[in-house]
Amino acid sequence: MTNPYLISRDRLVPAAPDAVxxxxARPSMHSVIDGSGTVRDAQPQGPARLAPGATFGMDMKMGVPYKISNTVTEFEEGRRIAWRHMGGHVWRYLLEPVDGGTLVTEQWDARAVRHRVMYRITGVTRRHPANIEQTLEKLAGHFAN
Incomplete structure (x- = not known):
């Protein structure tokens, strides 16, 4: 049985793990690959490149504009990066070198969120699979050019 609070998709990206x-790790690039249409831009006071424990802000829009602050919670150069914001859920990317590039797994992980049932009620868990697939498609397309 799958856990609705861990949504995971993967895709081959035609680039080396270090490039992906x-x-x-660059918040300024998140809007370029965002498949949800909610990520607008990185806030300028944050780091240009993420590192363990770094905090960074993003300008978002889901109906109305808002800002969100994230903290890097997992960081293994070239292999794994994840961040969490005040909602408690984690966005995680796992990178595995394979023939032809990198197998990228993107995960939305709300298993540790206390009131996670709200994500199901508001439809977040239904929307995220398609959004993640779109993000991975944009990521692969970025390196295909």
């Missing part, structure tokens, strides 16, 4: 990781 470098893109993911």
């Amino acid at each position: 990781f470098d893109l993911l």
Whole structure:
């Protein structure tokens, strides 16, 4: 049985893990690959490149504009990066070198969120699979050019 609070998708990206990781570690690039249409831009006071424990803000829009602050919670150069915001859920990217590039797994993980049932009630868990697939498609397309 799958857990609705851990949504995971993967895709082959035609680039080396270090190149993919470098893109993911730069908040200014998140809007370029965002498949949900909610990520607008990185806030300028944050770091240009993420590191363990770094905090960074993003300008978002889901109906109305808002800002969100994130903290890097997992960081293994070239292999794994994840961040969490005040909602408690984690966005995670796992990178595995394979023939032809990198197998990138993107995960939305709300298993540790206390009131996670709200994500199901509001439809978040239904929307995220398609959004993640779109993000991975944009990520792969970024390196295909």
